[in-house]
Amino acid sequence: MxxxxxxxxxxxxxxxxxxxxxxxxxxxxxxxxxxxxxxxxxxxxxxxxxxxxINRIGELEHISTADGMLRIGALTRHNAFMTPPTDDPLGRLLAEVGRHIGHLPIRVRGTFAGSIAHADPASEWCLVAATLDAEMHAESSAGQRLIPASEFFLSSLASDLKADEVLAEVRLPLLGEGARFGFEEVSRRAGDFALTMILAVLWLDGGRIDKVRIGIGGAANRAMRAPEAEALLSGQSASPELLRRAAEAATASIDPIKDIHASAAYRRDLVRALTRRALERALA
Amino acid sequence: MTKLDINLNVNGETYPIKVEARRTLADALRDDCGLTGTHLGCEHGVCGACTVLVDDQPVRACLGFAVQFEGSQIRTVEGLADGDELHPLQQAFWDHHGLQCGFCTPGFLMLAVAVLEKNPDIDDGELRRALASNLCRCTGYQNIVKAVRAAAGAMKR
Missing domain, CATH: 3.30.43.10 (Uridine Diphospho-n-acetylenolpyruvylglucosamine Reductase, domain 2)
Structure with a gap:
């Protein structure tokens, strides 16, 4: 050891x-x-x-807002998100989701970008990045590269970062006033990695769901969106039947992992139940 | 592998030590500084037995290398008591039977010191969530919670 x-x-x-x-x-x-x-x-x-x-590179420990994006430097610790880092609803979202990361001593040391670079499918920050289409800012001796989340997470512990690239910054789009979200996670014990977690973010227009993002973490080999479920909900008025169908679509969209903690079937059940609950929470 | 000369500041004292880069902070404290109060359980960041304070924040000493902590103020369980007088948390652990075999105790003490120094008015739910960071194989959790709760009152006085 x-x-x-x-x-x-x-x-x-x-x-x-x-x-x-x-x-x-x-x-x-x-x-x-x-x-x-x-x-x-x-x-x-x-x-x-x-x-x-990189712990002695002070310039990497920052959170700032520019061009409608929250910019998170490579050395920003999980603990920096325990209170909302911005007035935008994104700040509350990060504070609520971040509380589920490990335990206090882990949040004191661990970093947002490190979690993204590690690309664990059960990482809360990877789920946030995938759901909100974050941009990863990689630096190498050849220059800079912006990688969208949809191309960044390849599979479990594998990202698009090259061996000579460092993830210098992660950029998350601000959600704007009126954005609502719901986050649901099931883990064996408080602070453990998620068996499955769902993040739903939506915007209402009158009584209808104008736009919606649904992200799934911990269930498959990477954090990912559920586009079929999102398409079902867009432009519709929420009803229990609609949420049930969306949850079913999210469940059908994943190829669940199985391990010592949970079977593939159980993870499917979790995706179904947590998608519905996350949507209900976002709509409440 | 070459050894590096570093100075660790622990409990207000400077320890000039010579360590390989791969030496974890926990091993450096125990084997190079001779401060064996910090215990090592799992050595992969799960059990919390090696929790120490770095610049007043709790960290797992098995998940950092000693060379990273030059210039930081480190606090270990050896720094809690004032001579023969126990720290209020140590006294509360004694009074409320917060330890059985005692192996996890230094980690729990340092975790709880950090939590209470930052928020002496912490509510029960938050306190339990914070203490969930560490494992006690004797499963004496109820008395650990009681002890920390009692110490919170004593530390405010």
Whole structure:
């Protein structure tokens, strides 16, 4: 349970970190909060030869708003979201969802962007990013690249980030006044990874659902939207029957994982039940 | 692997130590600083036994490398008592039978110190959610909650 040896680098600027990555590529890993990487190193599931610790790059710890997007720097900790980081409804959404991440000591160290880069399908932040079509801002020695969430999450623990790229910032679209959301998660114990979670975000126009986003996390090999369910709801007046059909469509859209904690059938049941509940909560 | 010369500030004292980069903070505290009050349970961030405070915030010392914490103020269970006088939380654990085998106790104490220093008026639900961070294999959770609740009153005085 001790990590293998590695060479330690503590760059002071993003530019230095990018140069180190360029030099070592596959042999290096970025260390941010370490709440996923270090357990994997202790278990020797990961044995990087070089660790590039970005914790001393102060410029990466920021949250700001620009051009209708919330910009989250690579070193922003989970704990920064325990109170809403913006007056936009997105702030309340992040605060409510973020409370489900691990425990206090994990939220003190772990980072938003680290969670995104790790691409665990049961990560709350990956669900938020997928649901809201976040943009991932990657930096490499070749320049910058903006990756939409739909192309970023490839499968469990696999993202579109290249070996020489660092995820410098994640950008989430502000929701605008009137946005409503509902979040539902089931896990074995408080603070555990989600077996399944659903995030529903919607905008009403009169009595009708004008626009809706439904995201599914923990159930399949990556966080993803449920476009069939969204299409069923768009432009319609909410009714119990409509929500039931939307929940059914969301359930049909996933290829559930199975593990020691829950079978595929159970995860389907969770998607069905939690989609309905998340929508009800958003509409309440 | 080469060893690095670093200074760790623990409980107000400076410990000049020589460690490999892969040395976790928990191992450095125990084996290089000789502060064996910090316990190691799971070594992968699940049990919370190794919880210490870094700049007054609780962290799992098995999930960080000692070299990362140069320049930080680290607090461990050894820093709680004032000479022979127990910290109010330690006294409350004693009074309310908050420990049985005692293995998880240092982690619970440091977690609870951080929680109460930040929010002495924490409500029961929030307190239980915070304490859910750590595991007690003796399953003495009820008395741990009672002890922390009692200490909250004592620390405010």
């Amino acid at each position: 001790k990590p293998a040896g590695f060479e330690y680098h503590a760059p002071r600027t993003l530019g230095e970190a990018v140069q180190l990555l360029h030099r070592f590529e596959d042999d290096a890993r970025i260390l941010a909060g370490g709440q996923s990487l270090v357990p994997m190193m202790n278990l020797r599931l990961a044995r990087p030869e070089h660790i590039i610790d």
